[in-house]
Amino acid sequence: KVIVIDFGGQYNQLVARRVRECNVYCEIYSYRTPIEQIKEMNPKGIILTGGPNSCYEEDSPTYTKELFELGIPVLGLCYGAQLMNHILGGKVEKAPVREYGKTETFIDGAKDSLFAGVEDETVVWMSHFDYISKPAPGFEIIAHTADCPVAADANEAKKLYAIQFHPEVLHTVKGKEILHNFVRNICQTAGSWKMDSFAENAVREIREKVGDGKVLLALSGGVDSSVLAALLAKAIGKQLTCVFVDHGLLRKNEGDEVEGVFGPNGDFDINFVRVNAQERYYAKLAGVTEPERKRKIIGEEFIRVFEEEAKKIGKVDFLAQGTIYPDVVESGLGGESAVIKSHHNVGGLPDFVDFKEIIEPLRNLFKDEVRAVGLELGLPEYLVFRQPFPGPGLGIRIIGEVTAEKVRMVQDADYIYREEVDKAAREYKEANGVEAPWMPNQYFAALTNMRSVGVMGDERTYDYAVAVRAVRTIDFMTAEAAEIPFAVLQTVMSRIINEVRGVNRVMYDLTSKPPGTIEME
Numbered sequence: 176k177v178i179v180i181d182f183g184g185q186y187n188q189l190v191a192r193r194v195r196e197c198n199v200y201c202e203i204y205s206y207r208t209p210i211e212q213i214k215e216m217n218p219k220g221i222i223l224t225g226g227p228n229s230c231y232e233e234d235s236p237t238y239t240k241e242l243f244e245l246g247i248p249v250l251g252l253c254y255g256a257q258l259m260n261h262i263l264g265g266k267v268e269k270a271p272v273r274e275y276g277k278t279e280t281f282i283d284g285a286k287d288s289l290f291a292g293v294e295d296e297t298v299v300w301m302s303h304f305d306y307i308s309k310p311a312p313g314f315e316i317i318a319h320t321a322d323c324p325v326a327a328d329a330n331e332a333k334k335l336y337a338i339q340f341h342p343e344v345l346h347t348v349k350g351k352e353i354l355h356n357f358v359r360n361i362c363q364t365a366g367s368w369k370m371d372s373f374a375e376n377a378v379r380e381i382r383e384k385v386g387d388g389k390v391l392l393a394l395s396g397g398v399d400s401s402v403l404a405a406l407l408a409k410a411i412g413k414q415l416t417c418v419f420v421d422h423g424l425l426r427k428n429e430g431d432e433v434e435g436v437f438g439p440n441g442d443f444d445i446n447f448v449r450v451n452a453q454e455r456y457y458a459k460l461a462g463v464t465e466p467e468r469k470r471k472i473i474g475e476e477f478i479r480v481f482e483e484e485a486k487k488i489g490k491v492d493f494l495a496q497g498t499i500y501p502d503v504v505e506s507g508l509g510g511e512s513a514v515i516k517s518h519h520n521v522g523g524l525p526d527f528v529d530f531k532e533i534i535e536p537l538r539n540l541f542k543d544e545v546r547a548v549g550l551e552l553g554l555p556e557y558l559v560f561r562q563p564f565p566g567p568g569l570g571i572r573i574i575g576e577v578t579a580e581k582v583r584m585v586q587d588a589d590y591i592y593r594e595e596v597d598k599a600a601r602e603y604k605e606a607n608g609v610e611a612p613w614m615p616n617q618y619f620a621a622l623t624n625m626r627s628v629g630v631m632g633d634e635r636t637y638d639y640a641v642a643v644r645a646v647r648t649i650d651f652m653t654a655e656a657a658e659i660p661f662a663v664l665q666t667v668m669s670r671i672i673n674e675v676r677g678v679n680r681v682m683y684d685l686t687s688k689p690p691g692t693i694e695m696e
């Protein structure tokens with residue numbers, strides 16, 4: 176495998192993704208990982224990522240020089256490139272001209288190795304304020320730009336390569352080729368990592384580990400837990416029990432859809448327990464308006480319901496969790512970039528179920544890899560490509576008190592909205608052959624707590640306002656409102672008002688994140 180050492184840059188997960196696209200397995204480790212651990216892994220290659228710091232400053236992330244003396248090929252990107260030169264005796268300084276964006280670059284060397292197949296003039300993605308002003312001894316300049324004398328340098332004899340730009344970003348026209356050259360040719364990897372080998376291996380490993388033990392899984396119906404359920408079903412069948420809690424805050428028809436796939440009439444031979452806890456949740460939520468309080472109640476109630484079901488099942492050997500790689504990295508366990516939020520799946524073992532061990536078979540996969548596994552295991556596309564849906568569900572898409580009646584309104588409005596957006600997106604794609612430029616990553620309806628006067632037929636109404644929201648985002652940390660065509664919004668408006676009793680107004684939420692959040696609670 177190839178390892179990526181993370182110095183906190185924003186594209187670091189992308190680097191690992193690109194390596195895996197070369198059919199080479201890859202993992203991300205923090206720059207705090209000791210060299211001994213790296214040596215034990217015996218990687219075929221090492222990539223140092225970008226990062227926000229200046230490597231010549233006192234407290235900046237760094238690494239021991241020994242890394243470059245292991246005989247393992249190393250590729251430094253951006254900060255990683257600067258750091259490599261800095262550590263090995265070159266000079267890094269604040270650049271007189273900051274480069275940002277697509278940049279014309281001239282290739283001067285490594286034309287048979289790192290830059291094989293790259294034209295002498297090519298466009299790359301730059302994003303830096305420091306630059307390498309003097310290459311480290313033994314290094315030769317292999318690329319430059321108008322403003323940057325060292326866009327890349329290398330010590331080819333030692334297989335050390337430093338590039339200032341970002342090959343992992345699609346704007347770098349030959350980025351894929353450059354990474355492929357490094358990962359496959361310079362690191363001499365076999366390129367045999369594939370998604371289908373993942374499912375096969377995972378099934379074998381699960382069987383070995385679980386033996387004839389019992390496994391319990393809390394199935395939410397989201398992508399990760401569904402794919403995990405399908406994988407476990409394939410590996411161990413009836414030894415798996417899935418508990419699916421319907422908290423009455425799911426989207427329209429969702430509970431029945433999950434039951435359809437995983438229940439007794441579905442495709443998998445497992446134990447499936449659906450708990451219809453709707454009334455319980457509504458009773459707990461009655462009169463509660465404060466958003467954090469609602470989240471807390473929904474979370475605690477889930478634990479209680481799950482605990483009760485687990486007791487009925489008795490002792491299990493393993494608790495399965497749908498942790499995926501970005502969860503691991505985000506929680507600061509793997510990489511460096513984002514100790515931004517601690518993820519609910521990682522750390523803090525649930526101590527309310529009697530079990531021996533946790534298993535997390537999807538722990539090393541990215542989201543799109545999880546989806547690929549799901550499709551391979553025969554899950555329906557609508558499930559595999561579902562948009563994100565928060566754990567507390569519609570509970571955090573209803574402003575103010577949650578009631579069964581309000582849940583019905585937001586469910587119906589949301590269903591119509593998604594149906595119309597999906598239809599328009601499909602039509603756009605059929606007509607143009609590409610995805611609509613406005614296609615949101617997340618889109619849903621929320622119920623505001625506002626009632627206002629309207630007129631329906633000859634009647635005066637005094638009903639609720641629904642807000643519809645659609646955002647485009649890459650990482651869900653920042654987002655902007657998607658430009659859904661006005662005609663689509665008009666259809667949505669008239670359908671919601673005509674079809675959803677209790678609603679007489681529809682508004683479109685334009686707020687970006689920050690300052691807003693994606694959810695509306």
Ligand code: XMP
Nearest residue numbers: 563564565566567617651688692693694695
């Ligand atoms: P916000 O509203 O924080 O949402 O901008 C960012 C992304 O996270 C999802 N989200 C949640 N997911 N449990 C989850 O599993 C939660 O409590 C939760 N709250 C927000 C939200 O849907 C969006 O994709």
